[in-house]
Amino acid sequence: MQDMDNTKKFNGLLSELGDCAEIEQKEIIEEMKRVIDEMNKEELYAFFKTDIFYKIHEMIEEKKISLENAILVLKHIGHCRVLKGVWNERFGGSLLQKRFEKMIIDEEKKKEEKNEKLWVDLCECYILLNKRISQEFLSTGVSCLLKVALNKEENEEAKKKVEIALVTLGSIDKWECVEQELYLHESREIIQYHQEHHNLSRFAYQSAWKFSILRLYRNREFEEVIVNELHFGREAARELDELAKCVDWKRKKEERGRETKEELAITRWLSFLYRSFCSCLLMNEEYSGIIQSIAMLFRASRDNYEEISKICKYPLMAAAGRITHIEDLLKGEAIDAVLEEFQRPTLNDEITSGFLECFDNITRRLKEKKDRTTDEEKRKALKKEIFEKMEEEGYEDIVISFHEVSGILYSKYRYQYELSVDFSNYLVNV
Structure with a gap:
């Protein structure tokens, strides 16, 4: 199997490091990076199930690999994990994690002669490889990485450092709380600077948005900045539209190779937008552009890009x-x-179940006079327009036919709800 081949290839290269001089190690590490880059999501999942972190920890202990070289390898593994959206459970609780925690604390305590580069490298490795991070290390890491991300130097080395810092910040998930003073001003400055100077890669810019948006549930005041000052709706729609132009939507699955960076970026945006729609309470007219972009992507992808x-x-x-x-x-x-x-003649159960819930939500909201999205006159006009669309497409027949198999549809997907016996819940009553 390909995933085993790549894992074995990586482990073989890792073993070679212990018998090589420093100069040769750099060459082998570059080859190890290429092996990681070649892995798709399934291959990375299989890779993370091995004892890779234990092996690297042992090699550091036995001085078969320098800490600097180990960090080069681990940071690249973490970067690919985030790029391809793969969870890693094995780093948490490992000896390597504990080693890095101690080193981060020791470095932070130094009053003088602090090794800033080592401190940044350790924080990046620690966050990129960790699924859940304690508040203590999160605060330290965010403070450290925002300082790097704010660097406006134009040379390539500085840009690479900004890129990895933002990717690392973007990997910090919603439930891991970050204090407002650690991100509010800096997040705004990073995004505004890119909008004026276009200094970030697409991945880094997306990561900056993700880090900012996922803080909203902690700070409603920041929503005004995100939505109306930084124009999240406009920017997200533009990014999706530009990415969509880079994909050959007519190419069948068997004709495609590995996921392209544009396909991965689209997947990340869609997952991230779901989270942002769940968190954000403030939206403006620019958000219709996001909806239009998502609808366009759905239509373009449904034949050959099911994922x-x-x-x-x-x-x-x-x-x-x-x-x-x-x-x-x-x-x-x-x-x-x-x-x-x-x-469509052939339906995907997973997609259909979700879209039935979409209409359930829409019709419920249109029946509720308290729904704050529109006034009463508009609400009635919307009800009529949507009802006519649904009637024209035979929506009532569709709901009734799917009710017979709703148990099958919804038992397969944990977070869905069963269809109600009362079909009027799915229809607009004018």
């Missing part, structure tokens, strides 16, 4: 169920895209 089309349903579900203006769902053609899916 992307499946992910499209999550931000659409969140948009329909929470606070996106319902008129934005119409304007962004999301409702049309969903209804088109129901008419």
